[in-house]
Amino acid sequence: MTQPNPMSSRIWFPLAILVCLAIAAPLRAQSNDPNHVLARAIFKQLIEINTTDSVGNNTTAAEAMAKRLRDAGYPESDIYIGGPNPRKGNLVARLHGTGAHKPILMIGHLDVVEARREDWSVNPFEFIEKDGYFYGRGSIDMKSGDTFLMMAMIRMKQENFKPDRDIILALTADEEGGGSNGVNWLLKNHRELIDAEYALNPDAGTFQMIGDKKSMTALGASEKLYQDYDLKVTNPGGHSSLPVADNAIYQLAGGLVRLERYKFPFELNEVTRVYFDRMSAIVGGELGADMKAILKDPPDAAALARLSQKPYYNGILHTTCVATRLDAGHANNALPQMARANVNCRILPGHSAEEIRATLVKIVDDPKIAVTLSAGGLGGGANPPSPLRPDLMGTLEKVSSEMWPGVPVVPVMETGASDGAYSRAAGIPTYGISGMWMDPNEDRSHGQDERLPVWSFYAGVDFYPRFVEALSSGR
């Protein structure tokens, strides 16, 4: 990008050679694999394109990736960019296969969470390699994953690989917020472009490190559904020197106490059943025995009680609803005319937001408390677990064991949510397969100085093309 100054070309050239040598030496020491060099360039380019909702531009990133695909040999007719407004463009690209099966869709979001320069020790929108890490907003969430998907598309094209079905890439907007979620927009406006037998999403299903040890290759096959509810009591109010029996605050408080005491039923699905079965062998001891014991029919009540005391396992075993905000009254000397609470629910797959609303009405057990769905959920539809397809599980186990022998593949249910919620709700089973190794305690996504170990990035760059080719090789 720097143009040599013609006035100083004699000096510039030798200097340039020296500089190139100085830069090239450490680069070569890391990796001279041309795929790594290309992946690093794509990763750098993505991180340096600001795609925040406030001042960024998703379309710029989508267009940059489209150009990379064109350069790799994709014809214009197999590339689409579109979105609800000029800043929120989504990219869809297609590699044609033999058509023996329905396509595989790969989704990745291009947008990133806001990052303020003053909060970071480095510029969040400058790609920096330092102390064995790549720094930058999106280095974990998820411009690394976008790069893995890009590399899969580019390598398959360059190798003239003919998959047994079309492979579709969608790089999209507004997973992290903003009002123009790209997966949702594509499903509603261009379903034909991304319709698939199933989808892969590197935004979920971490390849988990514990310290220096690779503990598991997680396959995210399920997610809980996020939904807020508004619990509200209204009342004519009056003078506080003349209390009446009807009091909005007491009525709401009574309902919230009943909610506190309620426990949603224990429930396993295909994914969490296999998760606890495999985890019981990995963790062993009393905890492992408890995990085994809840798989019995009926489950061991004492084991279930012990596991449910741990917030993470409790969240996997139950729908949870918890009061998170409270607002009531308008003056110290007035009876409250209004009392309201926000109740945040994380709903087990297979249950709809409306079904849980009806349950909340029963739990609070007071017709004065109105229970309504708040805006901001993912649409309120059910988010069914994706079936543990033997072909997908088998291929993941095979590729994982070739690359990282002895590391188990474990299907997981995420207690958080990703774009997979949209595609699952639309009937496209979706699997979170990260490709990127990470210790959850080292996870700086959404935070300051977000960074990814260099080796972990290249592991994903090597994994994804190999994995997608194995999935679609017709074997």
Ligand SMILES: [Zn+2]
């Ligand atoms: Zn993400």
